[in-house]
Amino acid sequence: MDKKEKKIPRRKFLIRGALSTVGVLAVGTYIFKNPIRRGIATAINTTDAPYLGDTSTPVIWFEITENNTIILYSPKVEMGQGTFTGLAQMTADELEVSMEQIQVVHAPSASGNIDEFATGGSTSISSLWMPLRELAATMREMIKNEAASKLGMAPVQLTIKNGVLSGGGKTMTYAEAVKDITDWNVPETPNLKDTKTYKYIGKPLARVDLKEKVFGSPIFGMDASLPNMLYGAVVRPSNIGAKYITANTSKAAGMPGVIKIIKEPDFVGVVATSRMEAEHAKNAIEVTWEIDRNWQTADIESLIAVGNGKPFVIQKEGDAKGILSDEEALITAEYKSPIGAHAQLEPNGAVAHVTADKATIILSTQVVKLTRDEIAERLNFEKNQVHIIPTFLGGGFGRRLHTPNAIQAAVMSKAVGKPVKCFFNRKEEFQNDTFRPPTHHVLKAKLNPDGLIEALEHNVSSGDVAFGSPMVPSIAAPILGADLGAWRGGMIQYESIPNFRTISWRQKLPFATSWWRSLGLLANTFAIESFMDELAIAAKKDPVAFRLAQIQDDDRGYRLKEVIKAAAHKAGYTNDVKNGRAMGFAASTDTNTPCAQVVEVSIKDNTIKVHKVTCAMDPGIIVNPDQVRAQCEGAIIMGMSASMFEKMEVEDGMLTPTIYGPYQMALMRNAPKEIDVVLLQNADTPGAVGEPPLGPIGAAIANAIFRLTGQRLRTMPLQLS
């Protein structure tokens, strides 16, 4: 693996001591070059994403308190993916403290340690793998040097255990060592420890936020409150493309608890003394919307079709176009996926307190910096006058990669001069989601006389996923052309096929579409891996052997083959139907993490039942195997939910349904009773974890259904006829 071995430049590591009465702040910056200019498409698809730190200073990473606790200010937010735990493990090993001594908190924007882009794309651990360990190791050496000088010893005479230095019969805690130090000596970045010697990295330790989450601590954005806080509600549109024109608020103004009606050029809202009063008053506001068109599901489906919009060839090898233009012996199939809602349990919202010269915003967001910048712009504040305090997220999944609703809370707070809490209700959340776009796929292939693929082509039509999102600045659009989110997982991973190409057809939809955990991976893998199964059957070959035979002999190919073999072996994959159960196989490679899954299904009362999923994944170095397993289990169930149940429709201009239940999702009774996860580590850095295991599940289920019934399901959600 090519990985930056570049160390933190000494001049970038600034230390400021005794900034706080409770302890000491260590301040460092760690900045990589922006990868956009190096070609983001290559970067995202072939290398692990780098960490892009904020360029402002100071940037606070660690704080050591007097009781020898290390506070780690995380630039990445915790939305369930287990990042805080992994970061604590990485810190503990290099800083030589125990896990119990580390407290991980979300870096508020004032600390400066906020991510340039976002928390997303399964990059949190991989991007901080080098920087965080180097910072921790450097800080360890600095503390050791100060302790040595205080104790009148040489640093080499000191050993460290659990944040306590000892030597020559003397001991000193980290807190004692750093106390009152204002002028630090910054050493060259020390060598990192051999990964084999790590005590914490690689161990299946419990999540660091486990107790808070089991005993009901108020850790989420919606749990935030401030003294004298009022409650806001904003009228949100139900119709696609609805533009706010004006509002009649006379009825709402006189309702119980109403403090103030807020009329802005772009929205109308109300501030009241309680949530329910604000909701009732909001419902009494009569808004005039400008609505251009009453969209229907059929309109959207006609937009999302291969052949519509702009095509971009994103992968090309040999002459697939020429070979596949010969109609003879061509195998083709079309697949579709629907609009998907994020449906995260905690709605969007914020607590804002805006005074004459300062805005404090507490919220669940994946984009601290963007939210800060947008609020500063709206309030006409400098960026440093806006203080964003991120909280734990009640689900992210890409839904919080843009949180402009915080602006409305801030505007309302400014208007009433008090803190205001304003959250979406569930209907608003469903209707104003940034949806997973629907897709349409056309696949074509030709087999050679040996029953292997001579040429293969994947055409995908999708609404935008990454364009306009903070993960991919609009500057990248002209470079990329095609939406890299839409084709994530859309590239053909069987590179020993002599002729293949992938074409992405970009289509803009009239409603917001964006990142939904794994982006295009779920739909693209569903199409490609279902088609691979169809081709294997046409070639009269075992689907596992058929795949293995067409994977190239390089590093990526080796890792993919290993997960395929591991999953098939562990599950005991067979094409035979036994006791009314059939197996299905599929594999995907997402951001350098290959994953293969085998499902075991049966059908009862015309309903698909998934009994068991075997998942083999190779994310490279694994910081916490239990959390990687948890991500596999969760991604499998979320992927099943999307593949088997979920679908948003467009009726008379409105996205529907607007509530759980009618928006069908996997429940306890649908979850497989057995999930067997096999983890491989055939790479020497950590790679993506949270999204890759969402890839194969849809295709694996469809492939199993074919073996069981002979029905080839090519449309998600998968429904038996």
Added chain:
Amino acid sequence: MQNDGIPYASIFCILFQKKLSQQLKFNKNVIIMNISFFINGEQKSVTITDENTPLLWVVRDILNLKGTKFGCGKAACGACTLHVDGEAVRSCLYPVKFAEGKQIITIEGLGDAKNPHPVQQAWVEEIVPQCGYCQPGFMMATAALLAKIPNPTDEDIDQNIVNVCRCGTYYRMRKAIHRAAELATTSSENS
């Protein structure tokens, strides 16, 4: 496949909610009233202008117990589940006036880190939560289930635990529910 979602009790609450909005139309004069109940063993009296305010908001915003979550406001997801006189109730549609004189238990009262309820202990052992937002509702629903069926079968779990978890922690939850049943049986044998 159908996931009909909304449980029986909530339908009653939805009907009630309609009645509430009718009342509001005519209710110009604000009436202030006191409602008393026990919450996590402690007697509380709240002053409220609208007796139909869902119990959820009273618990969260007046009593400042934030462990009970808002998910949908229609009793469809179960994030707001708490216990009223031992029954699992989706509090987002439960008018506070019905709580008068009753025993309410929230996740904060179920147990704490020093004295965890068997369900919480099992949740810790199985490392169930991911984002964690829906988990209190699931634990409250599970605790109520175990009070009725101390050793639930998988089918009992499928039929009774119908909350929504978006992170997909169902696999570990099922293991934790069985584990909680074991822990509860062991502790009652010892006591």
